[in-house]
Amino acid sequence: MSGRIFLSSPDVGEREEEYLLAAVRSGWIAPLGPDVDAFEAELAARVGVEHAVAVSSGTAGLHLGLLGLGIGPGDVVLTSTMTFAATANAITYTGAKPYFIDSEPDTGNIDPALVRQALEQLADDGESAAAIVPVDLLGKAANYSEICAIAAEYGLPVLADAAESLGASHAERPAGSHGHAAVVSFNGNKIMTTSGGGMLLTDDAELAAQTRYLATQARLPLAHYEHVDIGYNYRLSNLLAALGRAQLSRLDAMIGRRREMRERYRDLFTEADGVEIFGGDDDENDNFWLTAIVVDSERAGWEPAELSLALAAENIESRPMWKPMHLQPVFSDARRVVNGTSEALFGRGLTLPSGSALRESEIERVHGCIRAFLEGRR
Missing domain, CATH: 3.40.640.10 (Type I PLP-dependent aspartate aminotransferase-like (Major domain))
Structure with a gap:
């Protein structure tokens, strides 16, 4: 592998x-x-x-x-x-x-x-x-x-x-x-x-x-x-x-590289129904540390975890967005004001390889795996 x-x-x-x-x-x-x-x-x-x-x-x-x-x-x-x-x-x-x-x-x-x-x-x-x-x-x-x-x-x-x-x-x-x-x-x-x-x-x-x-x-x-x-x-x-x-x-060059990868992910998922780049409508002032997608599973026909498994099979790391602290057992008794947004993002979000050190061959490997997954779900 x-x-x-x-x-x-x-x-x-x-x-x-x-x-x-x-x-x-x-x-x-x-x-x-x-x-x-x-x-x-x-x-x-x-x-x-x-x-x-x-x-x-x-x-x-x-x-x-x-x-x-x-x-x-x-x-x-x-x-x-x-x-x-x-x-x-x-x-x-x-x-x-x-x-x-x-x-x-x-x-x-x-x-x-x-x-x-x-x-x-x-x-x-x-x-x-x-x-x-x-x-x-x-x-x-x-x-x-x-x-x-x-x-x-x-x-x-x-x-x-x-x-x-x-x-x-x-x-x-x-x-x-x-x-x-x-x-x-x-x-x-x-x-x-x-x-x-x-x-x-x-x-x-x-x-x-x-x-x-x-x-x-x-x-x-x-x-x-x-x-x-x-x-x-x-x-x-x-x-x-x-x-x-x-x-x-x-730093500026590394941010520029991550910005480029955000745009390439945006292009990759353009035709994928029910998939959005997280925070992508207003990211001009971001540092693009990690690119994440948010999946509407009913429209997309697949769950984020399914894509994560496909990536893992190719030895590619992905991860759900942060599990909210109010759902963590260690903070189960903490006070909170919640509206369900963070829990929904945890369930629907998936972070993807975004590092500025990624070589072109590695980016192509990630994108190839995602393309194959999306084609298989159409």
Whole structure:
């Protein structure tokens, strides 16, 4: 069988090798170093914020961002139900409780109207939320114009989970620049990678300083080791930051490649009745991290799982869209405001190989398998 084709494998080459080798030869092998400082400055400039703190993962960034905003035990944090578990896990790490909000049908992102409904319900119950954590789904930024306006009415900070949206934008502002702070991810499958890693982005100097402090084991600046707070080993290493700098220099080209694949999928499914490119009517400002289809099985005559099985038979990865957090057993008792949208997207959606590292022969293999499947269902 041919080699496996993944949804989004790392796109690395000679430039990454050059940057990484230079970092090794510099002697800065231990955590932190000049590449970390440069990576933070370069990404902050790219996104348009004053401060950036490189950390070991996007999850670590969310955890520290929440702590820096004062989130703790007993607090209620509104967040998207259509997300990966890391978002909800980070909230739980602080002792707070996630309150899940359902999605807009066209984008899968958190529905501002339901955010307001949840806040009103909390107020009616004599309660309040402590923060809002929207999630940018599959490379499309959430509607921060409305979300931040609602948050301002209630005096709430917004911590944007932009793990999937680096390079996208909303209202002519880059993803990662919205809210009180934002967190991006450099996991191996993201739009750009440092193998593992993430970064907190903010204009708040105090929040950035607190994040940096907690991420380095809350060590005080003394000759000996002195600690008055519980800290975390959450900083990014200099070697991985060097890899990230190389990736950042290629980000626009990688987004362009994924945009091209989105268009090719759009052409491929044009004649397929009951199949739509997810979020495709308004994707000009996306980063095209993953392309997904949404299938109306009654019209199409087939289920997404059937196509997934056909792809798997050819050693090609595909995956349903995120299973909503309110359906996850670990969060079965969490409060939620749901309208059925995220559950429908989970049942009807399928993500397809979208990585910028895909070779033309691999793209043709994926498309050939899909064409054969569609022809067999006509």
